[in-house]
């Protein structure tokens with residue numbers, strides 16, 4: 001009988017259950033996806049052979065963070081479930097149902113809902129993993145081999161993790177229902193709210209909150225000076241700073257607004273302010289958590305996308321895309337597959353000079369080559385902590401003063417282009433050059449149109465040219481000292497294999513986090529909806545238009561969503577300073593990309609929350 | 623004397639056509655004169671709340687017309703109804719219905735701010751009605767910090783602050799102890815006699831009803847007998863109500 005009643009209860013709130021259920025399904029799908037990406041050896045081997053150890057640490061860190069947010073998420077989703085059910089169950093108890101029976105009911109309900117969602121979620125997760133990974137791989141041009149979405153260990157881990165969480169939730173719900181008395185269950189919404197607190201302490205708390213946040217931001221801006229102390233300092237100050245700020249600073253602002261009568265006494269402003277003030281004291285923990293997670297997620301995406309910049313940087317460090325030493329058939333054939341933008345020739349002679357220990361290989365380059373061939377290189381410098389390259393031309397002027405830095409750099413750049421890395425460079429007039437008895441060597445310096453998109457062919461071309469040089473019979477005797485790792489292709493391959501993993505993870509973690517934290521906030525807001533119902537009912541009765549009630553709800557929830565997001569954005573802007581000074585990358589460059597992705601998703605969650613909330617709180621008028 | 627409320631032959635049927643239907647009101651007609659204190663009595667389930675909901679535009683009658691201050695309220699659209707409630711009607715409910723997250727002052731001010739009354743005019747109006755109801759010393763407290771009787775006075779102040787055409791009470795003393803109930807009823811009587819506030823109060827409690835000047839008895843969705851105070855003392859009127867209830 002009671003089971004039937006309970007099912008009827010679920011049916012009557014089917015839409016709310018659907019939201020809860022899909023939220024839980026989504027959470028387990030994301031968890032599975034991350035576990036697969038993090039633990040699937042195919043993925044790790046494929047992309048991250050070089051930075052394997054760092055990556056494992058980073059992924060481990062990611063799993064820990066994801067577990068924490070999943071836990072928080074389940075706690076709030078569960079409280080939403082309980083808030084939907086406690087009136088029903090209170091009613092059954094009043095009708096004489098035994099407490100133990102009610103306990104069993106809620107226990108079973110929680111567990112069944114949770115486990116069903118988990119099973120469905122993992123199935124969805126397999127499909128998602130497959131889809132998302134291939135989209136990301138192609139979209140971001142990542143160097144990751146394809147892998148399958150199904151991975152048994154990840155599946156087992158996910159199910160185990162969620163099963164434990166739902167068991168805990170089921171126990172908790174049973175405990176709450178059995179322990180609290182009927183009156184409390186039926187009138188949860190009428191509990192008085194404590195709003196008065198010591199004004200002086202609140203003032204101090206508000207100042208402290210802002211000061212702590214400021215300290216944290218300062219620390220991140222001076223990461224170089226503070227060294228390893230930066231992260232503990234920033235973590236501690238920002239966590240507590242956010243908490244204090246939410247606990248007092250924002251309520252102080254609301255109090256200030258409440259003092260402004262012209263503002264307060266307009267339409268439903270006083271009600272919205274009252275709701276917010278009450279909410280903020282109830283939401284302090286979740287809002288500060290959300291702001292921190294928001295910052296982490298946004299930071300992860302921003303930094304992740306910027307690893308892509310690092311590959312760009314790696315490419316920027318070398319001016320010529322391909323260096324061709326000598327031609328043979330294979331090289332010629334491969335060259336046809338590459339779209340060449342420009343070819344620069346460089347001619348030189350190489351001989352051994354000097355006696356005994358002084359004996360050294362000398363690379364002679366005629367002045368005319370420098371003068372006429374426009375040989376370029378990338379000059380490295382650091383500006384405001386950011387690595388910077390500018391393109392320069394090697395000129396004869398560079399060599400006027402043989403001891404100068406420019407001369408040294410010019411010689412270094414020239415020798416780097418040839419296969420004789422340990423030779424000493426001499427730029428000489430044509431007449432002198434002609435007198436040197438040695439064969440004339442020629443290399444071709446190529447710039448191409450399609451380095452990224454046609455990378456595989458370009459890498460192959462470079463490889464063939466290098467191999468041909470090394471495998472020439474007298475290579476060692478001739479002092480040929482060249483290998484692929486000095487080429488632009490090799491650098492690109494190295495950096496991109498490392499960064500694509502980070503990029504992928506940053507992107508993925510960021511989105512997963514955002515989805516979780518936004519829906520955590522959503523469930524927190526929705527859990528309060530049931531107890532807000534009588535308030536809106538009353539406002540409607542005393543003559544508030546429904547459209548006004550709707551806009552008041554939208555404003556209130558809007559502020560609850562906006563505050564942690566705003567603080568999170570500020571956190572990120574300062575947090576990126578850390579990456580700027582440590583990794584030397586300008587993370588502020590393409591900031592709008594992650595911010596837009598984030599904004600759009602977050603706003604979708606906001607609207608979803610508003611619609612669901614309105615649906616719960618407002619009665620249908622006929 | 624003019625009529626504040628005119629009810630003409632209203633019926634109310636719950637349930638959609640083809641489904642199980644229940645007729646809660648079966649043709650109700652009566653008037654309330656300006657400055658009158660009318661009580662509507664009836665057993666639980668007799669249709670009192672249904673009637674009051676219709677008179678206050680919270681619900682629509684199935685047939686019949688209702689005029690408040692001469693205006694037909696059965697033909698209004700949703701927004702007009704909300705505005706009408708906000709301007710012409712004051713409510714006191716059984717369970718107070720104050721907003722716990724607003725101070726008492728803010729609670730009372732709500733109907734005024736909904737009507738776009740200038741901010742500078744709001745506090746004086748709130749102060750005036752609060753003084754009249756003897757709650758001026760608790761205006762800056764929250765509802766959770768005051769007694770049930772005081773809460774109901776705050777609710778009354780909120781119902782009256784915008785000077786509505788009529789004050790409705792749906793079992794306003796239902797959740798109060800007898801001392802607070804008497805205080806509230808005395809206050810309502812004073813408002814009616816001194817301030818000429820028109821009141822329509824629904825109750826099943828004869829003691830509360832005895833404060834009215836006229837009582838309509840409702841049974842099974844129809845108005846039965848009507849009795850008037852006509853200069854009798856409250857005690858005498860109370861005895862008459864008891865006798866009337868006994869007869870039925």
Ligand SMILES: Nc1ncnc2c1ncn2[C@@H]1O[C@H](COP(=O)(O)OP(=O)(O)O)[C@@H](O)[C@H]1O
Nearest residue numbers: 636637644646665666667668669670671672673
């Ligand atoms: N929304 C509704 N749907 C169906 N029946 C209703 C509804 N509201 C009230 N009723 C029925 O109408 C009758 C009158 O109810 P009500 O006006 O609340 O009585 P009272 O306030 O006098 O106790 C009752 O039998 C009740 O069951």
Ligand SMILES: [Mg+2]
Nearest residue numbers: 667670671672
């Ligand atoms: Mg009733």
